[in-house]
Amino acid sequence: MSVRLILFAGILLLTGSSASAQSRDPFAVDFSANYDVIYHESGVTSNVGVHVDIASTITRDVPYLVLVGEIGANHFDAGTVSSFLGGARLRFPNASQSVLPFAQLVLGLYHCGPCASNDFALQGGAGLDFKAGRTVRIRTQLDVRHVFDTFGFNSVRASAGVVLPLNR
Secondary structure (H helix, E strand, C coil): CHHHHHHHHHHHHHHHHHHHCCCCCCCCEEEEEEEEEEEEECCEECCEEEEEEEEEECCCCCCEEEEEEEEEEEEECCEEEEEEEEEEEEECCCCECCEEEEEEEEEEEEEECCCCEEEEEEEEEEEEEEECCCCCEEEEEEEEEEEECCCCEEEEEEEEEEEEECCC
16 A cells, blocks of 8 residues: 555656746755654654655745655664655745745655554654755755554654755
8 A cells, every 4th residue: 555655646746747847946846865863752762764755846826835755764773663755845935045944744654663563644844945056955854743553642853954956
């Protein structure tokens, strides 16, 4: 089932990118690779974690509506947890020439390796993209995730990464 979800999200992103590729916005379709500086859940903190996302702008009105798909993994002493999420991001008008704020809401699958369980997850977050050149942005992001397992729990993630345009 999770493979179908990922394929469906990929098809949606590619469909949205065909119209966006004609825009003058170099970041109408982008790829982001992020290091999770902090990922904390249920009283433990991850040793190391990463997440990547692909996003495609689907509206040209402000704020821009963007489809986003995200895959992440975080390693703890006892094992690794992973997530496969998709949803929407709102890109707001530039706060300045070099800063682009955004907020997002994604949902999907949370997989706990040591627990051998799959659960539904809902994650909201916000961040800032800082212009670091004509074709590169640096991202800082803060997310809060709720995992709907037997008891339900929340996690917090702070990350930093690089954003590259795919429609050049």
